[in-house]
Amino acid sequence: MRNIIAIADRELAAYFATPVATVFIVIFLVMQGTLTFNLGNFFERGQADLNPFFTFIPWVFLLLIPAITMRLWAEERRLGTIELLLTLPITQGEAVLGKFLAAWLFCGIALTLTFPFVITVNVLGQPDNGVIACGYLGSFLIAGAFLSVGSAMSALTRNQVIAFVLAVAVCFLFTVASYPLVTEFLSKNTPVLAEIARRLAVIDRFQAFARGVISARDVVYFATFIGFWLFVNTVLVEQRKAD
Amino acid sequence: MTALIEIDGLTKRFGGFTAVDNVSFNVARGEVLGFLGPNGAGKSTTMRMLAGFMTPSAGTARICGHDVQRDSLAARRALGFLPEGAPTYPDMTVEGFLHFVAAVRGYRGGEAADRVAHAIRLTTLAGVRLQPVETLSKGFKRRVGLAQSMLHDPPVLVLDEPTDGLDPNQKHEVRRLIERMAPDKAIVISTHILEEVDAVCTRAIVIARGRIVADATPKELEKRHPSGKLDDVFRLLTVPNKDAA
Numbered sequence: 491m492r493n494i495i496a497i498a499d500r501e502l503a504a505y506f507a508t509p510v511a512t513v514f515i516v517i518f519l520v521m522q523g524t525l526t527f528n529l530g531n532f533f534e535r536g537q538a539d540l541n542p543f544f545t546f547i548p549w550v551f552l553l554l555i556p557a558i559t560m561r562l563w564a565e566e567r568r569l570g571t572i573e574l575l576l577t578l579p580i581t582q583g584e585a586v587l588g589k590f591l592a593a594w595l596f597c598g599i600a601l602t603l604t605f606p607f608v609i610t611v612n613v614l615g616q617p618d619n620g621v622i623a624c625g626y627l628g629s630f631l632i633a634g635a636f637l638s639v640g641s642a643m644s645a646l647t648r649n650q651v652i653a654f655v656l657a658v659a660v661c662f663l664f665t666v667a668s669y670p671l672v673t674e675f676l677s678k679n680t681p682v683l684a685e686i687a688r689r690l691a692v693i694d695r696f697q698a699f700a701r702g703v704i705s706a707r708d709v710v711y712f713a714t715f716i717g718f719w720l721f722v723n724t725v726l727v728e729q730r731k732a733d
Numbered sequence: 734m735t736a737l738i739e740i741d742g743l744t745k746r747f748g749g750f751t752a753v754d755n756v757s758f759n760v761a762r763g764e765v766l767g768f769l770g771p772n773g774a775g776k777s778t779t780m781r782m783l784a785g786f787m788t789p790s791a792g793t794a795r796i797c798g799h800d801v802q803r804d805s806l807a808a809r810r811a812l813g814f815l816p817e818g819a820p821t822y823p824d825m826t827v828e829g830f831l832h833f834v835a836a837v838r839g840y841r842g843g844e845a846a847d848r849v850a851h852a853i854r855l856t857t858l859a860g861v862r863l864q865p866v867e868t869l870s871k872g873f874k875r876r877v878g879l880a881q882s883m884l885h886d887p888p889v890l891v892l893d894e895p896t897d898g899l900d901p902n903q904k905h906e907v908r909r910l911i912e913r914m915a916p917d918k919a920i921v922i923s924t925h926i927l928e929e930v931d932a933v934c935t936r937a938i939v940i941a942r943g944r945i946v947a948d949a950t951p952k953e954l955e956k957r958h959p960s961g962k963l964d965d966v967f968r969l970l971t972v973p974n975k976d977a978a
Contacts, residue, residue, distance in 0.1 A: 492836075492839070493837055496833065496836035496837045497837070499833075499836070500822075500825075500833045503825075503829070504822070504824060504825070507824045507825070507865075508824050569820055569822070569823070570816060570817070570818055570820035571820045571821065571822055573781070573784075573786050573816040573817075573820060574814075574816055574820050574821070574881070576786055577784045577785060577786050577809055577812070577814045577816070578809065578834065578837045578838070579806050579809040579810045579837070579838065579839075580806075580837055581806065731786065732781065732786060732787045732788075
């Protein structure tokens with residue numbers, strides 16, 4: 491545990507030692523703001539909730555989270571610091587978890603900084619703050635899911651651009667898997683796959699949270715999803731560390 | 734006999750290419766082993782396997798009796814390792830980086846601060862301790878890597894080209910440092926600077942094309958060529974066609 495904290499601590503400090511943190515948070519807030527207020531018709535709808543905000547957040551994460559994760563392992567390999575990190579007395583699992591937790595905490599900070607939306611909607615009306623809290627929990631979980639995918643993709647390569655593109659692609663697949671376009675196509679050809687795709691899709695689970703529904707199955711889904719990709723991450727680091 | 738490093742039949746193949754071929758040797762406490770060879774001879778690969786970073790294709794390596802594959806964490810606790818090129822995190826300060834290493838090595842609070850201060854003193858980094866590593870010259874970076882490797886005062890030190898990029902004065906300092914630590918440690922340094930072998934090593938192993946071609950004291954090695962110069966012995970041992978001699 492101490493090792494995980496030491497790794498996470500160093501990683502988190504690294505975000506703020508470089509402009510990465512500032513750029514990410516500013517762009518994230520600007521994008522979320524523009525999408526929610528303009529495209530989402532936040533004011534014109536005349537409803538006191540954050541639905542437009544939560545509609546766009548998976549798509550903003552889809553674009554921005556791979557930008558955080560692309561450096562996690564690819565940069566260690568390019569700089570050669572992976573040789574230092576993995577010859578210190580820590581396990582691969584601890585290193586993977588430490589990096590993931592730092593990135594997740596960082597996303598948590600970015601999410602927390604969207605508090606003006608909550609204030610705005612509370613000033614303008616009487617929203618159900620329970621639903622809003624639930625939506626935030628869902629947003630945090632979907633951030634964790636994308637981060638775990640991105641981190642694993644970063645362990646595949648020493649090239650950060652490749653890590654970014656792969657992460658966007660895989661996250662996109664898990665996002666659109668339950669969309670009618672995909673499921674209809676699959677059910678015409680292979681109905682079994684359509685059902686699997688629907689169950690694996692991230693977006694339906696997230697939308698349940700955004701509606702204010704927390705079910706144990708969805709929480710278990712996210713935990714399993716993150717656990718699976720972190721396991722893949724650990725295996726990839728072990729297999730490819732010295733390449 | 735206390736052999737702190739035991740390497741037995743270590744082999745590494747990359748596809749059809751054998752980078753390290755059945756290398757065996759022991760290093761006892763008090764020994765400073767110079768690991769010599771041309772570029773690409775397999776020095777770094779051997780050291781990476783010894784540090785547990787690369788998985789050997791065959792053979793075993795033990796540090797203080799701990800197998801680097803099966804009992805990897807115990808082996809790594811007893812090891813100070815300077816990887817090739819002395820990689821460090823460029824955006825961290827010298828002190829921040831050493832504090833990170835101290836934390837991972839299990840030191841907390843006052844003890845961590847003492848360890849970091851001691852490592853900074855040993856490698857004379859006090860003047861730059863608050864500077865980001867990326868702003869430092871090559872020699873300073875190398876010394877940050879050295880400070881990291883000896884922070885926990887390990888019984889075994891494996892240093893891949895510790896003096897590469899240092900100026901003559903700094904080289905002298907690092908050699909003095911290695912000499913001072915030598916009595917209670919087993920130290921392996923790789924180098925292609927032959928004068929270094931004379932200066933600090935009690936024993937030298939020459940490796941060429943993945944195999945050990947000589948294992949002797951520097952004095953004995955010098956006798957292998959009529960000229961008595963290590964340079965000539967090195968060429969004699971490592972150039973494929975003996976016409977060079």
